[in-house]
Amino acid sequence: MCAIHQPNLCPRLTAPAKLFAADTWIDLDDVRSPRGDYQHRTRLAALQDLGRTQWLSIPTHLPQGRQPTIRET
Numbered sequence: 834m835c836a837i838h839q840p841n842l843c844p845r846l847t848a849p850a851k852l853f854a855a856d857t858w859i860d861l862d863d864v865r866s867p868r869g870d871y872q873h874r875t876r877l878a879a880l881q882d883l884g885r886t887q888w889l890s891i892p893t894h895l896p897q898g899r900q901p902t903i904r905e906t
Contacts, residue, residue: 835858837859864903874890874891876888
């Protein structure tokens with residue numbers, strides 16, 4: 834079984850499960866990094882109050898005015 838995954842800053846728990854179930858693992862990082870997606874950010878919640886969330890982001894920029902690939906980001 835082959836698993837293909839776009840890397841995220843903080844992957845969900847399904848990503849390690851997919852990794853361990855696969856014979857071959859491929860990081861799909863040569864596609865365009867979608868703006869507003871989870872490649873460079875994640876939402877964190879307080880354990881005491883799961884309704885209160887906060888974003889954790891890594892700043893990125895658009896080199897030469899274009900949308901970079903995940904690898905370039």
